[in-house]
Every structure is written in structure tokens, then in C-alpha cells.
Amino acid sequence: MATDRPSLRGHLPHGVQDLFLSEASRRRQAEAVLRDLFARWAYRELIPPTFEYEDTLVIGAGSDLRQAMYRFFDREGHTLALRADFTTQVARMAATKLLDQPLPLRCFYIGSVFRYEEPQVGHQREFTQAGVELIGASTPAADAEVVALAAAALEALDVPNFQIILGQMALFRALTAGLRADDLERIRAAIDQRNPFRLQKALDAAGMTGSQRALLASLPERIGGPEVLEEALAFGGAVASAAEALAEVYRLLDAYGIAGRVILDLGEVRGMDYYTGITFRGVAPGLGWPLLSGGRYDELLGQFGRPLAAVGFGLGIERALLAQAPQTCFAPSLAPHLVVQGCIHPPCLSLVRRLRQAGYRVEVDVLGRQGADLRAYAHSQGCRRTLHCTGDSGPQGPLWQFSDERGERTVTGDQLWEEAKKWND
Amino acid sequence: MERLTVALPKGRLLEPSVSLFQRLGYACTLGNGSRQLVADEPAAGLRFLLTKASDVPVYVEYGAADLGIVGQDVLRESGRDVYEPLQLDFGHCRMVLAGAPHHVGRDFRLVSNVRVATKYPRLARAYFLQQGISAEIIPLTGAVELAPRVGLADLLVDIVATGQTLRENGLVELAEIMKCQATLIVNRVAHRLRLAEIRCLLAAIESVRELREPESPQEEGRSP
Numbered sequence: 001m002a003t004d005r006p007s008l009r010g011h012l013p014h015g016v017q018d019l020f021l022s023e024a025s026r027r028r029q030a031e032a033v034l035r036d037l038f039a040r041w042a043y044r045e046l047i048p049p050t051f052e053y054e055d056t057l058v059i060g061a062g063s064d065l066r067q068a069m070y071r072f073f074d075r076e077g078h079t080l081a082l083r084a085d086f087t088t089q090v091a092r093m094a095a096t097k098l099l100d101q102p103l104p105l106r107c108f109y110i111g112s113v114f115r116y117e118e119p120q121v122g123h124q125r126e127f128t129q130a131g132v133e134l135i136g137a138s139t140p141a142a143d144a145e146v147v148a149l150a151a152a153a154l155e156a157l158d159v160p161n162f163q164i165i166l167g168q169m170a171l172f173r174a175l176t177a178g179l180r181a182d183d184l185e186r187i188r189a190a191i192d193q194r195n196p197f198r199l200q201k202a203l204d205a206a207g208m209t210g211s212q213r214a215l216l217a218s219l220p221e222r223i224g225g226p227e228v229l230e231e232a233l234a235f236g237g238a239v240a241s242a243a244e245a246l247a248e249v250y251r252l253l254d255a256y257g258i259a260g261r262v263i264l265d266l267g268e269v270r271g272m273d274y275y276t277g278i279t280f281r282g283v284a285p286g287l288g289w290p291l292l293s294g295g296r297y298d299e300l301l302g303q304f305g306r307p308l309a310a311v312g313f314g315l316g317i318e319r320a321l322l323a324q325a326p327q328t329c330f331a332p333s334l335a336p337h338l339v340v341q342g343c344i345h346p347p348c349l350s351l352v353r354r355l356r357q358a359g360y361r362v363e364v365d366v367l368g369r370q371g372a373d374l375r376a377y378a379h380s381q382g383c384r385r386t387l388h389c390t391g392d393s394g395p396q397g398p399l400w401q402f403s404d405e406r407g408e409r410t411v412t413g414d415q416l417w418e419e420a421k422k423w424n425d
Numbered sequence: 426m427e428r429l430t431v432a433l434p435k436g437r438l439l440e441p442s443v444s445l446f447q448r449l450g451y452a453c454t455l456g457n458g459s460r461q462l463v464a465d466e467p468a469a470g471l472r473f474l475l476t477k478a479s480d481v482p483v484y485v486e487y488g489a490a491d492l493g494i495v496g497q498d499v500l501r502e503s504g505r506d507v508y509e510p511l512q513l514d515f516g517h518c519r520m521v522l523a524g525a526p527h528h529v530g531r532d533f534r535l536v537s538n539v540r541v542a543t544k545y546p547r548l549a550r551a552y553f554l555q556q557g558i559s560a561e562i563i564p565l566t567g568a569v570e571l572a573p574r575v576g577l578a579d580l581l582v583d584i585v586a587t588g589q590t591l592r593e594n595g596l597v598e599l600a601e602i603m604k605c606q607a608t609l610i611v612n613r614v615a616h617r618l619r620l621a622e623i624r625c626l627l628a629a630i631e632s633v634r635e636l637r638e639p640e641s642p643q644e645e646g647r648s649p
Contacts, residue, residue: 120487163617163618165617193508193509194508194509194510194611194616195508195509195510196510197512198509220510223616223617223620224620263617263618263620265617283614283617283618284614285427285614285618286427286488287488287614288485288486288487288488288489288612288613288614288615289488289613289614290614
């Protein structure tokens with residue numbers, strides 16, 4: 001049967017997007033801000049490949065992420081996949097190539113990840129993640145450092161009124177230790193939905209009683225400051241030590257000066273097959289999804305043959321940009337400082353080279369525009385200044401015709417250089 | 426602080442939803458013949474939106490509304506990621522599998538392909554998968570009862586309140602898939618960022634409603 005399929009030429013597939021002009025520079029600026037921040041916290045950049053063997057990338061990936069991977073074959077028939085996350089790649093590198101580096105390792109990454117999911121606002125099939133991993137330290141100090149760095153990242157991106165929601169998977173794991181897998185999953189899902197009716201039923205089905213049941217039943221409501229930990233601290237055993245570890249992280253975050261940004265939430269039980277300790281998410285008003293998420297995952301590196309504790313987070317740059325303060329002028333101006341008429345005289349092009357070396361954006365016309373035509377073109381590029389070489393020389397060397405908001409005049413090279421010192425746009 | 430935004434569904438749940446908020450002391454002037462889509466109540470710090478029922482979970486997941494009221498049928502079908510802290514005791518109905526009387530007692534696992542008309546393709550697919558039945562789902566947007574009568578489908582999956590519509594179309598219930606009722610849903614971020622306000626509203630709602638959870642053994646087995 002003949003079908004009339006519209007031509008796809010010139011169109012984009014669902015879930016990817018072009019970035020250009022100010023949007024492109026805004027994205028790059030955000031990346032630069034984070035790269036600089038991570039470096040100042042003594043994290044070093046890793047640049048893993050965009051695709052690898054699927055067998056590697058699925059290690060440690062939850063079933064949702066596995067399903068969302070883009071897969072394809074190489075010519076030998078091996079299955080390859082585009083990365084859907086950086087953490088597995090960082091873990092692989094830490095457990096293999098970086099084997100002999102002193103611990104702890106502090107790594108960061110910035111780049112695209114790919115997920116075959118229904119695109120939504122701030123959630124495309126290709127999106128940019130920036131994140132850090134702190135590997136080889138299982139202390140509350142390591143946890144607190146990574147949470148504090150996450151807060152610093154949102155601060156650096158000028159996300160207003162953000163909060164960090166901090167949970168403790170170790171506490172939930174300890175409270176549910178020994179339960180059958182299906183009972184456990186029903187309880188976890190009900191807490192994750194904050195659905196008290198479903199939770200009571202799941203606790204009934206699992207035959208749970210006493211203080212263990214009471215504490216589990218209260219998890220969805222345990223949102224707030226350190227007071228939400230009281231009952232868990234009194235519980236004893238692994239539950240109390242998990243609660244104490246979280247309390248210690250909270251005290252450290254207070255010392256970092258960001259306790260006001262932190263909301264403790266013991267009902268945060270997502271990613272149980274992956275996280276082993278603290279978990280956290282960065283959120284901001286007006287955006288329905290977290291901007292970043294992370295936590296402690298002490299079991300992943302062991303799957304690459306080097307059991308090491310690790311904690312980290314990944315931040316969605318597009319989402320963070322959506323949450324930025326509206327008045328944030330994050331993108332630097334792209335307009336040239338000066339538009340120069342095309343010229344073949346060496347002194348003219350040498351002046352252009354000096355200006356560019358000094359950091360000015362200088363555009364040299366290549367379409368033979370002159371006079372009013374050149375000025376009109378410069379205006380259209382957002383620039384009020386034009387220059388052309390007169391071909392004449394005075395006692396101070398070659399002369400140029402310069403034009404800006406104040407009108408047109410003849411200048412020497414030195415005079416133009418003085419002018420340029422005032423170009424601070 | 427921005428006022429809390431509540432999305433209310435058009436259709437059968439609107440009247441009881443409006444009356445719930447009116448009993449809490451809000452004017453809640455939506456519905457009742459009015460064409461208004463947004464009702465602001467600055468003094469109460471609340472804003473109501475009127476949206477299509479199936480859009481309520483979308484508004485809430487995106488955070489365009491902080492809270493919403495929606496039936497379990499629509500919520501499960503949407504697959505949206507929201508919190509469900511409160512079941513409300515109105516909008517009770519059941520989602521059933523129905524068909525002509527001669528289908529009663531038939532083992533559909535032995536049929537190579539059953540055609541099923543429904544407004545709930547996602548839930549229907551999950552149900553047949555769980556039952557081990559090969560089904561071709563025919564998504565419709567309304568008047569699903571018509572499909573078996575004119576031979577478009579063998580069976581249908583739809584919600585029933587009294588069973589009246591099924592009877593009028595010569596159809597009988599073959600199986601119950603889940604019980605449904607109105608549910609209060611909350612955006613995951615708003616639930617933490619605006620905890621105090623949301624807790625206050627939930628407590629007020631609980632104080633005027635007697636809350637019951639329906640028995641729904643079928644629903645339990647499925648992970649949402």
C-alpha cells in the first residue's frame with residue numbers, strides 16, 4: 001500500500017532540539033559556571049565516551065533507565081548503547097583506569113545523556129547533565145560535601161528559593177530488612193506515592209506489627225527538620241545508626257551554613273535498588289520536577305570489581321535554566337564591539353588583530369559594504385560602531401574613519417585604542 | 426508566596442468537588458453553568474482551575490497546579506507521577522470488563538485475539554497482560570457501549586456506577602478490574618516546599634469527609 005509520508009528533511013526527531021543565539025550561549029555559560037565551581041571544590045573532569053557496550057552501561061541502571069536506553073549494533077554484532085547516565089561510566093573508570101589514584105577520587109562530568117522517553121518541559125530525549133562523584137569515602141563528611149556542592153551549584157546557577165530534600169535509604173532498608181521482595185515493593189511504592197491507605201494495606205499484607213510498623217507507617221509524614229528523626233534514633237540497631245548518620249550530615253550542613261536550604265524527608269524511597277545511604281533532590285518553586293538528584297551508592301563499584309563507597313549527584317542543566325530567576329542575565333552579549341569595513345591594508349588588519357587579542361569582538365565585513373550600508377548592517381548585529389581604513393596616513397601613522405553614537409570622525413590608531421577602553425558592553 | 430492552586434475536573438466529579446470546598450468555606454464558583462476556568466480567592470490564599478478530568482494529573486505533575494482532584498480511573502490511566510495522600514469518599518464507581526451475555530463464562534485465554542473497545546487503553550492493556558489474554562485494544566473517546574453492538578469490538582472496558590448503561594445496551598459485566606473513587610493528588614515538589622499549607626488543607630478536608638478506602642483486591646496486585 002502506498003503511503004504519503006511527509007518528508008522529514010529539515011525536521012528534527014521528537015525529543016531533541018536546536019539551541020542557537022542567546023539560548024546556546026546561556027547553556028554554555030551555565031556549563032562554564034559549573035565547571036569552574038566544581039574545579040574550585042577540587043573535583044576533576046572526566047570525559048567518558050558517548051556510547052559504549054550495552055553490557056557495561058546497564059550495570060547499576062534501574063529497569064526504567066535500562067528500558068530508556070538507545071541501543072544499536074556495531075559491525076561485529078555487539079550491542080552498543082548511548083549513555084543514559086554518567087554514573088556507571090564514572091564508576092567503571094574509577095574501578096579500572098583510575099585504580100592506582102589516591103583516594104578519595106573527586107570527579108565531575110558535563111555532557112549529553114540520551115533517554116528514549118516521552119519528552120516534556122525540561123525533559124528531552126537528549127539533555128545535558130552536570131554532576132560530581134566522590135569515590136572512596138563513606139563518611140558523613142563526604143555526604144555533606146556533596147550535598148553542599150549541590151546547593152552551591154544551584155546557587156551559582158541563580159536558581160531562586162531552591163531547597164534540598166534529604167532522605168536516608170539506609171533507614172528504610174534497615175526497617176524493611178528480611179521482608180519478602182513483593183511485600184517490600186508494595187510498602188516502598190505506597191510510601192513513594194504518600195498513599196496512607198495503600199501503605200496500611202501493604203503493612204497488613206506483610207504482617208508487620210509494633211514499633212517497626214508504626215515507624216514505617218509514619219515515614220510519608222516525616223518531612224521537616226531534625227525532629228523527624230527522633231523516633232528512629234530511639235529505635236536502636238541499624239535503624240538508629242542510619243538516623244544518626246543522617247543527623248550528622250544535617251549538623252555538617254548546618255556548619256556549611258545551608259541547613260535553611262535542607263528539608264529532611266524520610267519518605268524519600270525512590271531508587272532503592274541503587275542507593276544505600278543518603279539520597280537528595282534539589283527542587284525549586286514553580287517547577288514540578290527535581291532539578292538535581294543524587295545520593296550514596298556503595299554497591300555499584302563492587303560490580304566493577306573494586307568495592308568502594310561513593311556518593312554523587314547529577315543536575316539537569318536545561319531544568320536548572322528553566323528555574324533560573326527571570327531577571328538573570330546569564331548569557332553574555334554576543335554582539336560585536338566593532339564592525340570593520342573589509343580591507344586589504346596590513347595596518348588595518350593588524351589593528352583588528354590587536355583588538356581581538358585584547359578580548360574585543362570584532363567583525364570584518366566580507367560582502368563589500370560601505371558607509372551607511374555598513375552602519376545599517378552593524379546596527380542589525382546589535383553594534384553601533386563601525387570603522388574603515390582611509391588609506392591616508394598622518395604624522396601618527398595610518399588614519400581611520402570611526403563612527404559610533406556620537407557621530408563620525410577621523411582617528412589614529414592610538415585614539416581608537418583609547419576609545420576601545422570605554423567599550424564595556 | 427504564590428497562592429496554592431487546585432485543579433478540579435470537569436464532569437461527574439466537579440459538583441461533589443465544588444461542594445467539598447464550599448463546605449470548607451471557599452466560594453469556589455466554578456461549574457454550575459458558569460464558563461469560568463479560573464477562580465481566585467486571594468483572601469483564602471487559594472486558586473481553583475477547571476480542567477478536563479484527564480488533564481488534572483498533567484497539571485499537577487508539571488506543577489501548574491499544586492493539588493488536584495481526580496478519579497482513580499483517570500489517574501491510573503494517566504500514569505502520571507504524583508502523590509496521593511487522600512482518598513475522598515465520593516465518585517465511587519468500578520472499572521469492569523463487559524460484553525454480550527453469551528460471553529459469560531468464556532475463557533478468553535483460549536481465544537487468539539479478543540477485540541476490546543475502551544477509553545482506558547493503558548489500564549486495559551495492563552489488565553489483559555496480567556490475565557494472559559491476547560487482546561487488541563481499540564481506543565475510543567466516548568460511547569464505548571456502542572462498539573460491541575455494531576461489531577467494532579467483542580468486549581469493552583469502562584467504568585460503571587449503577588450498571589444502567591450496560592443493561593440498556595444489552596451488555597453484562599464479565600469481570601471487575603478495579604474499584605475507583607475520587608482522589609486528592611499533590612505535586613511532588615509542592616508537597617515538600619509548601620508542606621504546612623498543604624497539610625492544613627488536607628486536615629480541613631479530612632475533618633469534613635468521612636474517609637473510606639474501598640476494598641480493591643485487584644488493584645493491589647498491580648504496581649502503578
